[in-house]
Amino acid sequence: MLAGLIPHAAEPASLINRLSQNILMDAIEVSGIRKAFREGGETTHALRGIDLRIRSGQAFGLLGPNGAGKTTLIYILSTLVTPTSGTARVLGYDVTGESNEIKKRIGICMGGTHFYWDLKPREILNYFGRLYGLNSSARKKNIDRLIRKLGIHRFEDKEFGMLSTGMRQKVAVAKSLLNDPEVLFLDEPTAGLDVEVALDVRNFILDIIQERNMTVLLTSHQMGEVEQMCRRIAIINQGRLVNEGDIRDIRDSLRIPDVIHLYLDRYSGLGFLNKMPGVTHHCVSDGLFITADSAGSVINPVLAALKRNRFTVKDMEIRKPSLEEVFLTLVGRTTPLPKRYGKVT
């Protein structure tokens, strides 16, 4: 029965086996990847041995300063650059030996994308749709859907050269989704966009990821964007993997303190706070900042002590360490908070 309904499904048991393997498998497996670029007698080591696994259906963030090797890794995974050594597989296919199989199944969207200046958005999408081997009805259906969903119809008649940065990026996003990819590479997809367009693009990508259960590898300098889209991240610096895991686990493992920001009626005579257990640091600027391993364990004693000493708390804010602070700590730049504010006397 199944064999009649599904092409190539002569053996239902093996099909189910294969499907379950696909569900459980790593969509991206990177093992010992190194990449060195040689130019003019100089060698630049872009990647110095990266190991990474990304589960199927996962949205994964790749963070790192400029020149860390993020884009090189995406280029390798999208088969555009050949690694110097190591192996990488996307959806089980080897990036060097089976690049055509990979290219059919991936989408890639980069920030600041350029296409042919003389072509209109629909023509650009038509070109890439043909490149992906989509027949004319599939092409039309996908292009119509993406044009409508991304609001490209509002500037459909303009040539690419006449479009704003935001409009161009919407065309780039549409192009990356034309072939219904199983894996989507997003290399700073909202770079250079204004807040409103960036939000549009981000929300659209988020919707489509959830709708299609796509595997996503995202690089971005917008930490909020990574936090919003991904649960797991890897941080690379100077071609090496610095840390990898669940954002919350990484944050906890680094023991970056929570910050309690208190707005008081006055800021003198706060020395009594230095003697409180669990309060590792406190400093004053336009408010009282208390840093503690866990805000929850110190907040009540601190408020009680302030009340005892006749301080009035006008407002209060508790802040967990941001991904930006996690990132800065991991790439060897300390959390800026203690330096930013003077110590209480």
Next chain:
Amino acid sequence: MMLEEASAHFYKQFKIMSRRMGEIAWIAIHPLIFILSLGILAYFVSEGGAGPETMLFVFAGVIVWNIYDVSQRATSFGITLDIWADSLKHTFTGSSSLAGFIVGNASYGLFSSVLVLMITGILAVILFGFNIFLAGFYLINLFFVFIFATGLALVINSLMVTKGDKYMSLIWILTGIIMIFSGVYYPIDILPGPVQAVSLAVPTTHSIMSLRAALGFSPGLANPELAIGAILSVAYFALGVLVFRWAIKRSKVTGVITRY
């Protein structure tokens, strides 16, 4: 699948070129100027005592050279348009096979060649009474000219994807060099010995000779020159494909492909 990919490259070139006045002129106006200016020159020389064969000699050369020119440009522009648009990486992360790329861009070259043949051939008949279509079967020489031009275009593409856009100027320079060596306006016998040897290694030299022979200039040469031209053209084309295949691999190693 490969045909869809090939159609992508044809579609891109057709759409872009049809919007650029300069490119339309290159296919429509450029050959017209050649036919007019060189036709009048040939007429003047033939009337001055060189004989009616002069017209045949010049027109066969001019038509072949124009077909070489548009064929080579079409396949070279497959890469050049991507470099200009900073979109090379998108084309090669799209599911673009080498065969799809070559067939698609070369198809645009073939399409341009047929247009050029029609424009130049019909104008030559109307304005000067010279009919290249009388060559009949031997018009197949023009197909081999197209094959050779595509092969050389792939070599130019290889230089661009491995060394960068500084080699782009070869697209225009090479057509001039080929014109000099192929004996477009003169018999290669008048060239110095070593240059003649180079000329004989260029397929267009033989294709032009075969076409001229088919039209009545040294008739015995039509078949042997056709064969030599065909063999050399196919050999250059095969070499171009191999070099381009290697160049794409090399470009992925050096990362040059990601620059554009």
